[in-house]
Amino acid sequence: MAMDGSSNNNPEEFPVGCLLSIKTSLGDEFDAQLITFDRHSNILVLQEGSKPGPRRNIRLLKANYIKEFTFLGHGEDPLDIKKCQLDLTSLQAREESAIRQAETEAERIGVGVTSEAQNIFDALSKTLPVRWDKTVIVVMKEVRVSSPYLPESVSGGTPAANDRVKKVLDFERKRLQNRGGGQ
Template sequence: MSPANATATKAGGGGSGDEYEVGKTYEVKLTTGIEFKGIVLAYDSDPHVVIFREGAIPGKCKSMMTTRTVNASFISKANLIGKCKDPLDWKKKKCFVDLSGLLEKEAIAIRRIESIGVGVTAEAQKIFDALSKTLHVKWENKDMVIMEDVRICSPYHSDSVTGGTRAANDRIKKVLNNVREKLQLSSDT
């Protein structure tokens, strides 16, 4: 990250030639339509990223601080609304980071990423999503692994279920057939 007195030239839709300077407060609009107010905490020129303390008003601090890391090329508009002397002076403002909240958000994001099959059909993803509502299921390459030992391989029909005990295997086959029926997918061939 750049030192505290560094600046960052606007990229993408910014266009007015202004600079993002640590300590300045901006009203920001992203190309995705998201809008927020924040103080610039840091800028990194290599990936062209700006870190904002969100919702901040110069000279004031809430009991919790939210940070937002933004690729500067996605900023379509940034209006300067103020400047504070030291945005990182946490001792006087008694700000803190909710580490447990950050860890929880990270765990949710990881679960979401892991629930997306890579190189699988839309039908396979629908089946996975339906099964994951009631069963512990994960992707292992293009196979669905349920309860760590039952595997469903492409084309994701009941005859593609392998592994596990006979009872577990039969139960997964029954659940899979019910899911395929609810999703109105073609029956086993």
């Protein structure tokens, strides 16, 4: 029974687990199983495809984007706790990896520094190991670059490391100025 979205059929009338063939107003066509319907947002939560398996695509679809649909029948409850398989170890590992990545990215953002200082840090980080120590850029664990982040602001480290950081800093500042001047 094909019905279009303009009919009086409401997504709330479909039971959880029903199988639908859906055509959207954007031209997508797919088969899916209804997991739930959120009345406030008018969004259907659908599990794409009809074959069960360990990996499934979930699609959130606003009901008013449904151009037409065909009721294909009833399937098993997709939220049956006895049949849902979650690999908690894998999920915890992904969570820990995401947290580590977020912490690493947060350490790369200077607190209380200008956008120019952050741009210099980002440019230096492409060729040298760097980190922030409050508003000071620490390069190769020993060379320090203080505000205003000019070659004269470089201190610490061996003379060779100090000279290298000055040269890279001078080159990166010129490159950033040329890039900024062309905009």
